[in-house]
Amino acid sequence: MLTLNSIIQRNSEVITAEADQELIMVSIDTGHYYGLSHVGREIWDAIERPKRISDLVSDLTASYDVDFSSCKDQTLSFLEALLDDDLLQVADEPAG
Numbered sequence: 001m002l003t004l005n006s007i008i009q010r011n012s013e014v015i016t017a018e019a020d021q022e023l024i025m026v027s028i029d030t031g032h033y034y035g036l037s038h039v040g041r042e043i044w045d046a047i048e049r050p051k052r053i054s055d056l057v058s059d060l061t062a063s064y065d066v067d068f069s070s071c072k073d074q075t076l077s078f079l080e081a082l083l084d085d086d087l088l089q090v091a092d093e094p095a096g
Contacts (some may be wrong), residue, residue, distance in 0.1 A: 002079055003055040004072065007048050007091045014087050016044075028084055039064070040078060050091050053079065 013028045014032040035075045036044055041066070046056055053075065061071045062096070082088040 002053060002076055002083065002090070006053050006054075007050050008053060008056075008079060008083075009089050009091065010044065011087050011089050024042045025087065027086060032085065034085070034087065043075065043078065047061065047088070 011019075011027075012032065015026045015028060017024050017026075019031075019035075021037055023036045023044060023085050025036065026032070027046075043056065045061065046086070057075050060066070060075060061068050064071070079088060083090070
C-alpha cells in the first residue's frame with residue numbers, strides 16, 4: 001500500500017505516445033492500453049524520475065485549487081490503480 005512517504009516512479013516497461021491531448025500508454029508486460037489526460041498526464045510526467053508522493057501532492061496543491069487532504073486521497077487512489085496495473089514502481093530510496 002502506498003503512503004505519502006512512498007517513493008515512486010514509472011515502470012520502465014511502459015511505452016507512451018501522444019494522441020491529441022491524451023497520453024496513451026501500453027504495458028509491454030500485459031499488452032493493455034491506458035489513456036491519461038490533464039492531471040493524470042501531469043502526474044505521469046512528474047514521476048519520470050523517483051519522487052516522494054508527499055512532494056507530488058504538494059506540487060499538485062500548489063498548481064491547482066484543491067486542498068491537501070482531497071488531493072492526497074485522489075492522488076493515492078490514482079497511483080494505487082497504476083500500481084495495480086504494473087505501471088508504477090515503488091522504491092525504498094530515491095535513485096542517486
